[in-house]
Amino acid sequence: xxxxxxxxxxxxxxxxxxxxxxxxxxxxxxxxxxxxxxxxxxxxxxxxxxxxxxxxxxxxxxxxxxxxxxxxxxxxxxxxxxxxxxxxxxxxxxxxxxxxxxxxxxxxxxxxxxxxxxxxxxxxxxxxxxxxxxxxxxxxxxxxxxxxxxxxxxxxxxxxxxxxxxxxxxxxxxxxxxxxxxxxxxxxxxxxxxxxxxxxxxxxxxxxxx
Numbered sequence: 001x002x003x004x005x006x007x008x009x010x011x012x013x014x015x016x017x018x019x020x021x022x023x024x025x026x027x028x029x030x031x032x033x034x035x036x037x038x039x040x041x042x043x044x045x046x047x048x049x050x051x052x053x054x055x056x057x058x059x060x061x062x063x064x065x066x067x068x069x070x071x072x073x074x075x076x077x078x079x080x081x082x083x084x085x086x087x088x089x090x091x092x093x094x095x096x097x098x099x100x101x102x103x104x105x106x107x108x109x110x111x112x113x114x115x116x117x118x119x120x121x122x123x124x125x126x127x128x129x130x131x132x133x134x135x136x137x138x139x140x141x142x143x144x145x146x147x148x149x150x151x152x153x154x155x156x157x158x159x160x161x162x163x164x165x166x167x168x169x170x171x172x173x174x175x176x177x178x179x180x181x182x183x184x185x186x187x188x189x190x191x192x193x194x195x196x197x198x199x200x201x202x203x204x205x206x207x208x209x210x
Contacts, residue, residue, distance in 0.1 A: 020045040082209040084167035085174060090160045097173065105160030112154045171210035178203040 023036035036042035088103040
């Protein structure tokens with residue numbers, strides 16, 4: 001068999017033949033693609049035809065150039081933080097608090113006797129019961145002559161004290177006001193419901209920075 005393979009390699013035409021003749025003679029054994037001269041020393045080897053070589057069809061697809069790397073996405077735009085509420089808190093003469101945007105408090109006309117530096121009580125300045133405090137138009141002339149205490153029976157303008165509230169105080173005040181308005185809204189009638197809803201929406205908007 002090794003000699004047969006060597007012969008086929010040397011004679012390519014024999015590789016395509018269907019039959020190969022093995023000839024035995026005085027010179028030894030030989031292989032050929034034609035019958036031997038001496039038929040007595042001839043034997044035939046049948047070879048199968050090699051399978052046809054399939055030529056690969058050229059591809060119609062043209063290799064595309066690799067796409068350039070995508071540019072890195074820009075970093076997300078930082079959403080600006082909502083600043084904390086900023087306003088002034090003022091204290092009214094009755095002790096209640098309210099908001100002032102410009103820091104100027106409300107003016108109130110109050111009896112001078114209510115002020116700490118008057119030195120007199122309401123009863124002394126406005127008579128028994130102090131009726132002049134709640135109803136100045138019903139006030140009777142003071143039993144004390146005017147020349148003896150001219151300021152005690154007077155009315156003066158008082159401006160409420162205001163200060164700028166820091167973030168913690170401002171947020172606490174707004175939350176407290178929102179709780180009060182929400183409670184009032186639960187018990188509100190139709191004539192005040194719209195106003196309270198507006199106040200509630202404004203308070204919630206200002207609380208967004210808290």
